[in-house]
Amino acid sequence: MKIRSILGALVIAAMPFTSVWAENMTPEDIQKLVDEAVNKKMQEHERRESPMERAMEKKEGQPGAVQYPVPSGPIADIRVGRKGEESIPLGFGSTGSGKLIYAKPFLTAPKAIVGGYAEVQFNALSGPNLDNPNRNSFNQVRMIPFIYADITDRVKFATEIEFERGGPQNNQGDGEVKLEFAQLDYLVNEAINIRAGMILVPIGKFNLLHDTPLNDLVDRPIVSRLIIPSTWSETGAGFYGTLYPTLMSKVDYELYVINGLQGGAKSPGVDNVTDTGGLRAVRGSAARDPNDNKSVVGRIAFSPMLGIEVAGSGHYGLWNNVGAGGVNNASDYIGIYALDWTLQRGPFEVIGEAAWSRITRTAGSVVATGPAGMQGYYIQGNYHFMPEFLKKLASSHFTDASTFTATVRWEQVDTDTDDRTRTLTGGNARELERLTLGLNFRPIEDTVFKFNWQFNSQTGTPVVNTTPGLHGNGFLFSAATYF
Secondary structure, eight states, X not given: OHXXXXXXXXXXXXXXXXXXXXXTOOHHHHHHHHHHHHHHHHHHHHHHSOHHHHHHOOOTTSTTOOOSOOOSSOGGGTTOOSTTGGGSOSSTTOOOSGGGGGOOHHXXXXXXXXXXXXXXXXXXXXXXXSSOSSSEEEEEEEEEEEEEEESSSSEEEEEEEEEETTSOBTTBTTOEEEEEEEEEEEEEETTEEEEEEEEEOOSTTTTTSOOGGGOSSSSOOSHHHHTSOSSOEEEEEEEEEEEOSSSSOEEEEEEEEEEOOOOTTTSTTOOOOBXXXXXXXXXXXXXXXXXXXXXXXXXXXXXXETTEEEEEEEEEEEEEOOBGXXXXXXXXXEEEEEEEEEEEETTEEEEEEEEEEEEOOXXXXXXXXXXXXXXXXXXXXXXXXXXXXXXXXXXXXXXTTOEEEEEEEEEEEESOTTOHHHHHHSOXXXXXXXXXXXXXXXXXXXXXXXXXXXXXEEESOOSSTTSOOOOOOEEEEEEEEEO
16 A cells, blocks of 8 residues: 555664664664564554545545545445544434434444345236235236344344335325334343344245245245235244254244234224135234234244154134224134144255134124134155256356256135034125146245246135136246345
8 A cells, every 4th residue: 555655664774863773773673663663653554544545545546446536434334423423323412413313323333234125027917816816927016125234232123114016106006015024123142132123924834935035836835825924924922942952952932922813803894814815814914903802923943853743733812802882892813723844855845734713703893704614734745956067068057056946736715614604795705726736946045936837726716706716727937046
């Protein structure tokens, strides 16, 4: 650097006038003394020099060299105007006006990391199905920014913002923008930690790992759409942690108290648990508890060894407390229970999830025509492989980080196990079945191109006659990546 050369020359020039020099000093001793003097001067200079000046100092003619006056300091230091003011934390004790917006603590010590994932799809189907109301369409399904931050060694924050199908567009289509989750953790130790905020509800494993680049098929499982209404998050607080019963085994758990479900308290007389929509409409509001009652939810996962995990989870809470005449005298509850499993051995993987729900309705409830029970499951097999001849044929495209995955998934859902809706309305309950065959390619683990062939069938006809059948078959493609 120029400044080091200048300081070195000044130190050498001052040698004849310095009494410390002795005639018997070796060249190595002189060099060491010069280096020490230059380093001391450099440290004094750097304490006076701003971080932005150091970052912007470049040689003339060097690419990226600054061609304009260097500012007096980084924007984070704009709040420092008087001696001592730099030690005062931002608050109502601070002075100032217009420049206060630049005095945020994260500007002086950046901690946040921004990332996310995105997905685009294409489908060519014989008719609509649960996830694809359009028969032949491109679809910008999701663009999801993440913000993760280490506030301190013990305080962590994470949030996800979802832009789905392009976001709201003049009330056309089903696009939306919403907060997927926003949770603040305080780490006590591995066995117990505190979490509060808008939390991903730990029912089943898919709701916790629903990111598109993680999954090997295009559409989400039906049971995770209708019975476990993924993506499902609620505001609340609780605990999570990990225990190690033996050297090879571990137990992970989550336990939270969260806001209640959305029921007749918002729309008296409207049954939002239906055989067509399942439990998707009971998801509450992130802002307030819709029925002033709390739900309890938890998941416990046991892994006896690497590659094997079995977990059980449950949610129970008041769903509707509005009776006839709008009086809060009903006690309608929903219980959701799930079992999920992961089995891995070499390139083979078997995953799956099963869920059941029970919906109680009191005699005086105004929402009494919907189902009383639902159940569903999926089981999926994956085989990961990478042909060696492709790596030799095109090594820049097929690397050691690349992989193909062949996938098959069978799933089945019954949204009215007791045929309650059919008995009360005269309609036919809906039962859905789906077989999906898939092949995907990952150039790296975080990016995936999926090719699926899907076969859907529907038993019975929907109670709401205007709702189309969900038995469209055909081809689906998806490209997704973390960034």
